Amino acid sequence: MARITMREAISQALWEEMERDEKVFIMGEEVGVWGGTYAVTKGFYDHFGARRVKDTPISESAIIGAAIGAALTGLRPVAELMTINFAFAAMDHIVNEAAKLRYMFGGQFTIPLVIRTPGGGGRQLGATHSQTPDAIFAHFPGLKVVAPGTPEDAKGMLKSAIRSDDPIMFIEHATLYQVRGEVPEEEYTLPLDKARIHRPGSDVTLVTYSKMLELSVKAADQLAKEGIEAEIVDLRCFAPTGYGACPGIIQENQPGGGGRRGLALLWCWIGGRLPNLRGCI
Amino acid sequence: MEKEEYLDLYHQMVLIRRVEERAAELYQQGKIGGFLHLYIGQEAVSTGLISARKSQDRIITAYRDHGVAINAGISAKSVMAELLGKATGISKGKGGSMHMADVEKNYWGGHAVVGAHLPIAAGLALGDQYQSTDGVTICMFGDGATNIGFFHEALNLSKVWQLPVLWVTENNKYGMGTTVERASAVSEIRQKAEGYGIPNARVDGMDLVAVRAAADEHLEYIRSGNGPFFLEAVTYRFRGHSMGDPERYREKDEIEKWKEEDPIGIFRTYLVGEKIAVVAELDAIEQQVEEETQEAVEYAESSPEPGAEQLFEHIYAD
Numbered sequence: 398m399a400r401i402t403m404r405e406a407i408s409q410a411l412w413e414e415m416e417r418d419e420k421v422f423i424m425g426e427e428v429g430v431w432g433g434t435y436a437v438t439k440g441f442y443d444h445f446g447a448r449r450v451k452d453t454p455i456s457e458s459a460i461i462g463a464a465i466g467a468a469l470t471g472l473r474p475v476a477e478l479m480t481i482n483f484a485f486a487a488m489d490h491i492v493n494e495a496a497k498l499r500y501m502f503g504g505q506f507t508i509p510l511v512i513r514t515p516g517g518g519g520r521q522l523g524a525t526h527s528q529t530p531d532a533i534f535a536h537f538p539g540l541k542v543v544a545p546g547t548p549e550d551a552k553g554m555l556k557s558a559i560r561s562d563d564p565i566m567f568i569e570h571a572t573l574y575q576v577r578g579e580v581p582e583e584e585y586t587l588p589l590d591k592a593r594i595h596r597p598g599s600d601v602t603l604v605t606y607s608k609m610l611e612l613s614v615k616a617a618d619q620l621a622k623e624g625i626e627a628e629i630v631d632l633r634c635f636a637p638t639g640y641g642a643c644p645g646i647i648q649e650n651q652p653g654g655g656g657r658r659g660l661a662l663l664w665c666w667i668g669g670r671l672p673n674l675r676g677c678i
Numbered sequence: 679m680e681k682e683e684y685l686d687l688y689h690q691m692v693l694i695r696r697v698e699e700r701a702a703e704l705y706q707q708g709k710i711g712g713f714l715h716l717y718i719g720q721e722a723v724s725t726g727l728i729s730a731r732k733s734q735d736r737i738i739t740a741y742r743d744h745g746v747a748i749n750a751g752i753s754a755k756s757v758m759a760e761l762l763g764k765a766t767g768i769s770k771g772k773g774g775s776m777h778m779a780d781v782e783k784n785y786w787g788g789h790a791v792v793g794a795h796l797p798i799a800a801g802l803a804l805g806d807q808y809q810s811t812d813g814v815t816i817c818m819f820g821d822g823a824t825n826i827g828f829f830h831e832a833l834n835l836s837k838v839w840q841l842p843v844l845w846v847t848e849n850n851k852y853g854m855g856t857t858v859e860r861a862s863a864v865s866e867i868r869q870k871a872e873g874y875g876i877p878n879a880r881v882d883g884m885d886l887v888a889v890r891a892a893a894d895e896h897l898e899y900i901r902s903g904n905g906p907f908f909l910e911a912v913t914y915r916f917r918g919h920s921m922g923d924p925e926r927y928r929e930k931d932e933i934e935k936w937k938e939e940d941p942i943g944i945f946r947t948y949l950v951g952e953k954i955a956v957v958a959e960l961d962a963i964e965q966q967v968e969e970e971t972q973e974a975v976e977y978a979e980s981s982p983e984p985g986a987e988q989l990f991e992h993i994y995a996d
Contacts, residue, residue, distance in 0.1 A: 422808070448808065454838060459797045459831035466801015469786065472808060489794050489828075498787075503770030504992035505781045538993050562995035589996075637994065 398579040406548035406580055407513075407569065408437050410555035411475065413584075415445055418473065421559055424451035425460060425477030425513075434479050435515060435574055457487035461512065465495050465564075468510040473559060481516035481568060482526050484534075495564035496539030510564040511555070516544075517570040517608050531607075534566045535636035542636040543589055544568040546610030548578040550633055553587030561589060570608040589634050598628035606632040679890075684954050687729055687886060689963050691721040691942050694745040696971045697754050701744070701761050704975070705921050710761050712774045717745035719916035722941035723848050724749045726889025727816055727911075730897055734813035736784045736806075738799045740820055741776035742848075742915075743788040750785035752778065754974035764981035771984040772992070793823040796832035796845075803841035803906075814900045815843045816893075822853025824867050833874045833908070840905035844896055845871070847910050848883060854919045855927035871908035883913030884939045887948060914939070 401409075415421045422445075423429075423438060429452040432439035442450045453460050457478060464476035478484050484491060491512065498506045518527030535542045541563055545551040551569070558565045595610060596617055605613045610631050617627040679687075698716045705714045717724070720742070728737060728749040739746045747757050752768050760767025760778055768778050769788075779787035786802060789795035799817035806813040823829055824847055836843050847867045851858055858865045871878040877899075881892040889911060896907045914936040918925050949955040 451839075454831075454834060456831045456835060458794075458828050459800065459835040462794065462797020462828065462832065463801035463804055463835060466798040466803070467805045467808065468801070469798070470802055470805025470809070472805055489791055490797065493791055494789075494794060494798065499995065500992045501769065501773045501777045502779045502781075502787060503768075503772050505769070505779055506786075507995050509995075541994070 399582050400577050401548055401580050402574060403545075403548045403551050403569070403576050403578070404435065404437055404574040406552040406578075407555055408439070409580075410552045410559070411438065412441070414556055414559045415441075415449065418559075420471065421473045421475065422449040422451065422467075423475045423477065424453055424464060426453055426455055426479045428452060428477050433477070435571065437513075437574075438477075457483050458490055461487040461490035462494065464510050464512070465490060465498070465508055468508045468564075469506055473509045473511075475511045475513055475559060478512060478514040480526060480571070481514045481530060482528060484512075484514060484530070484566075491534070491540070491564075491566070492537045496537040500539060507562050508564045509562045511558045511561075511567050512565065513555075513567045513569065515571040515574075516568045517572060519572055519608075531566075531568050532635070538637075539564065540636060541565040541589055541634065542568065543634045544570070544607040545633055546570075546573070546595075546605075546607045546631055548576070549580045550587060550631075552580055553585050554589060554633065557586045557589050560586070565589070568607065573608055573611070576611065590637065592630055592632045592634075595629040595631040596627070598626035600626045600628075602628045602630060604630045604632065606635065681954055683729070684949060685959065685963065687725055687890075688942075688945060688949065688955075688960060689967065690729075690749055691725050691886070691945065692964055692967045693754060693970060694718075694721045694725070694748050695942060696967050697748065697757060697974065698744055700971050700975055701758070702917070702921065704762070709979070710775070711763065712776070713741070714761070714775050714921045715742040715919065716915070716917040716921075717742050719936070719941070720848060720850060720883065720913045721745055722886040722889055722945065723846070723883045723911045723913050724818065726886045727818070727844075727846060727893045730890055730893035731814075731816060733784065734806075734811055735897065736786055736802045736813060736815040737818075738786040738795050738802065738815065739788065739818040740792065740795065740823065741788070741790040742820070743776065743778050746818065747778040747780070747785065747788070750780060751783045752780050752785070754970055755977040756780075758974040758978035759981050762978045762981070763983070764978055765984040765988070766977070766981040770988065770992075772988065793819065793826035793828035795819070796823070796828050797835070799843055799845075800832045800835050800839075800841055803836065803843040804839065806842055807839070812901050813842065814897050815841075816846060816897075817843055818846045818848060820853060821847055821849040821851070821858050821862065821867055822856075823847070824870055825853070825861055829870075833871065833876060833906075836906040837874045837876050840903075842900050842903075843906045844893075844900055845876070845906060845908045847908075848913050849910055850913050850915045852915075852919070852927065855923070855925075857927070866910070868908055868910040876906050876908045877904075878908035878910065880910045880912060883911030884941045884944055886941060886945045913941075916940075
């Protein structure tokens with residue numbers, strides 16, 4: 398295992414997939430010459446060239462719309478939105494086009510598209526740039542939503558996302574890029590529909606994902622000092638998660654675990670945060 | 679063009695007209711739901727454009743798409759079945775009037791959000807550029823779509839990246855009920871392409887021969903690696919924006935005047951005048967279309983509805 402940052406993990410996933418498959422390319426604002434606003438694609442432009450690392454105008458509808466069109470021709474674009482806040486400028490293309498075209502044309506269209514975008518708040522950027530609208534995207538059938546909380550998950554799930562034939566919102570919390578974690582050195586991918594138990598515990602369940610995983614671990618450490626063992630469930634992906642991930646976790650043979658996790662997930666659902674979990678509760 | 683091709687184009691135009699006239703009747707009988715935007719009056723535009731394409735050229739259009747579907751090679755049966763929401767429709771009954779596509783025929787829809795398909799068209803062209811094919815994407819849209827941001831983002835990107843795309847605006851004078859003059863800063867739509875450095879032209883969209891000649895020229899220009907081109911086809915829809923349009927925004931006289939420019943009539947006169955065909959041949963085509971349309975209606979009416987399981991089909995590929 399290598400200990401690398403989330404940024405390096407994401408960068409490695411992109412690099413390896415681009416080396417593996419000529420159809421994979423990157424497009425977005427400042428992904429090329431600049432090297433990525435968060436330096437995720439640093440060095441890509443020099444190595445892969447302008448054809449495969451495309452700088453775009455500040456033009457979110459064109460970025461996502463053109464990525465959809467390119468995906469329809471059989472390419473595998475990884476379109477970057479500089480922040481998730483700008484996804485609203487491309488909302489029609491994300492929810493009305495990427496998510497629905499396959500369904501509406503009777504399965505004729507296939508859209509292997511990854512939309513990478515940093516999200517989250519906590520950086521003194523004001524309300525337009527400090528939000529977590531992740532759950533909104535989970536409301537649209539046809540989209541998959543992935544939001545990893547560890548470098549290992551980020552790399553393995555991004556590789557799977559690029560190989561998937563479905564449109565995927567891949568949301569990276571901007572304050573996690575520097576976080577380090579163990580990542581396998583050999584080639585690996587991870588499923589896009591499986592939550593995982595990050596930490597076992599018998600007294601209480603914390604259901605979380607992305608940045609809040611880090612904080613949940615701190616909370617669990619604190620609780621442990623008080624004699625309370627908190628279990629942490631990391632969702633990692635929440636649409637269409639309900640079709641398989643959670644039941645396995647809920648039914649796991651742990652006294653009281655199933656019901657407790659079920660209640661925790663139900664609470665998330667009622668709160669409107671994770672709407673597509675309804676299938677597993 | 680050979681005589682056979684001329685007659686085929688006449689057949690296509692008459693078929694679009696007749697299929698849509700029957701569709702209007704079926705709509706009024708409650709057999710077609712949703713919206714129904716008829717292409718009647720504008721047939722020469724898509725017929726001329728699409729007849730000029732090569733098989734590797736992609737087509738994408740807006741919601742007024744039945745004519746384009748027929749020109750792209752989709753059968754009247756599949757079009758009619760889709761209009762009736764039947765499982766045998768070209769989109770399996772899940773798209774309806776505004777969402778017809780046939781990937782096998784390089785026809786990419788049928789898009790109902792005004793202007794939203796323009797960035798997608800840029801992406802189709804990007805796909806061909808990336809893979810070094812010589813395909814050109816033909817993207818059609820109404821004058822109304824040129825006032826929305828998608829249009830401007832897509833044109834800009836197409837020029838910055840020199841994408842192989844033929845932008846075609848069908849200027850039929852109205853975006854729903856609002857005249858071009860009331861909605862667009864310039865009423866000669868092609869001027870908008872100037873701002874993006876995209877070469878452009880205007881053509882009489884009621885004249886199939888003129889549209890075909892323009893399409894031949896501009897597709898060749900794009901195919902030779904010159905980047906995008908913008909064509910404004912001046913045309914007119916004889917029917918309302920959609921079924922149920924009270925048409926308070928225009929006078930009957932105006933419609934009658936434009937009907938003198940009926941694209942089918944103009945082409946018919948041309949074919950006879952140029953001695954390409956005799957009247958009896960054209961009448962025979964019309965009779966054939968009558969039968970074809972009747973068969974399409976019967977096929978659509980007797981086809982099954984999509985099964986309940988279709989609600990959950992085709993949401994995800996994986």
